Amino acid sequence: MARQDRRIVLVTGASRGIGAEVAAQFGDAGAHVVVNYREKHKRAQDVADGIVAAGGSASVLGADVSDPEAVESMVEAIGRLDVLVLNASGGLERDADAGYALRLNRDAQVNLATSMLPLMPVGGRIVFVTSHQAHFFRDKGDVPQGYAPIAASKRAGEDALRELAPEFHARGVGFTVVSGDMIDGTIIVRLLERRDPSSVESRREAGPLPTVEEFARVIVRAATVDAAPGQTFYVGGDDYLAVTDASR
Numbered sequence: 001m002a003r004q005d006r007r008i009v010l011v012t013g014a015s016r017g018i019g020a021e022v023a024a025q026f027g028d029a030g031a032h033v034v035v036n037y038r039e040k041h042k043r044a045q046d047v048a049d050g051i052v053a054a055g056g057s058a059s060v061l062g063a064d065v066s067d068p069e070a071v072e073s074m075v076e077a078i079g080r081l082d083v084l085v086l087n088a089s090g091g092l093e094r095d096a097d098a099g100y101a102l103r104l105n106r107d108a109q110v111n112l113a114t115s116m117l118p119l120m121p122v123g124g125r126i127v128f129v130t131s132h133q134a135h136f137f138r139d140k141g142d143v144p145q146g147y148a149p150i151a152a153s154k155r156a157g158e159d160a161l162r163e164l165a166p167e168f169h170a171r172g173v174g175f176t177v178v179s180g181d182m183i184d185g186t187i188i189v190r191l192l193e194r195r196d197p198s199s200v201e202s203r204r205e206a207g208p209l210p211t212v213e214e215f216a217r218v219i220v221r222a223a224t225v226d227a228a229p230g231q232t233f234y235v236g237g238d239d240y241l242a243v244t245d246a247s248r
Contacts, residue, residue: 006032006057008081009223010074012065012112013088015043017186018129021216022085023047027056029220034078035060036088066100066108071115081119083223086112086161087129089154101150106157113161113168122172125223128161130154131188132240135179135232140240144192144199165230175230176222181237184209203237210236 009026013019015037023033024047033051035058037044048058061077063070065088086109090101113126120126133143134154143151158177168175182189182203189209192200203209215235222233234241 006030007083008032008034008078009083009085010034010036010061010078010081010116011085011087012036013038014047015040016047018183018212018215018219019085019087020047021212022087022219023058024051024054025216025220026083026223027051027054027058029224030056031083032057032059034058036065036074037062038064038088065112066104068111071108071112075115075119078116078119080121081116082121082124084113084116084120084124084126085129085219085223086127087219089129089150098149101153102156105150105153106160109157110160110164113164117168117171117173120171120173124173126161126168126173126175127219127223128158128175128177129219130158130177130179132179132181132234132237134158135177136240145196147192147196147199162230169229174227176227177230177232178215178219178222178235179232180210180215180218180235181207181240182209183215183235184211186212206239207236 009031011019011023011033014023014035023035026033035044035048037060041062044060048060051058061074063074065071089105133147134151135158137151137155165175182200189200218233218235
């Protein structure tokens with residue numbers, strides 16, 4: 001159980017990778033972390049146990065964020081929320097149907113944010129996690145083979161959330177975006193290396209890929225520092241940042 005003096009942070013897709021590291025860093029910072037997972041209960045429990053073993057506070061909450069009924073159950077279980085980190089995403093899964101990426105990366109993100117908003121006090125924060133390949137999709141468009149539907153759906157999710165920013169602001173809740181280059185050591189990079197090895201190699205040639213720890217650190221910062229509504233925090237990929245970006 002979370003103490004009343006702790007911030008409560010929900011991190012979606014937190015059973016591994018970036019989400020797990022974000023959860024751990026929030027735990028180190030003194031928050032009570034709700035580790036969301038879809039299927040991997042043991043992995044999520046290991047993340048929560050690690051936070052507790054390090055002196056922090058954490059719990060696990062299983063739910064498929066693309067299932068509205070599961071999200072309703074999450075709302076009832078959480079009760080109060082200070083920070084929502086929209087980290088869960090997908091679309092490269094072998095069994096994913098043609099519409100899955102858009103349902104998860106846009107529709108589910110919007111539903112989750114609007115469902116959790118009534119639980120959030122003034123000063124709360126919603127953080128949307130994305131990639132440069134998605135964030136700059138309209139400007140550059142050169143994404144790894146097979147990744148275009150995912151990039152387009154994540155950009156659609158970001159755009160939909162930005163349209164809701166006035167509603168967030170009216171309730172005193174901040175909204176920020178964190179966009180990163182390919183993150184070294186993540187499952188997405190491993191999947192892309194199988195599908196389109198040259199795309200990953202070209203990103204490595206452009207400069208060192210950010211680590212999971214570095215990317216997570218910026219996500220935590222985007223959830224805590226003073227920021228303009230809709231402010232975007234960038235991690236790695238200086239060549240992408242040379243592109244004119246109206247959301248900066």
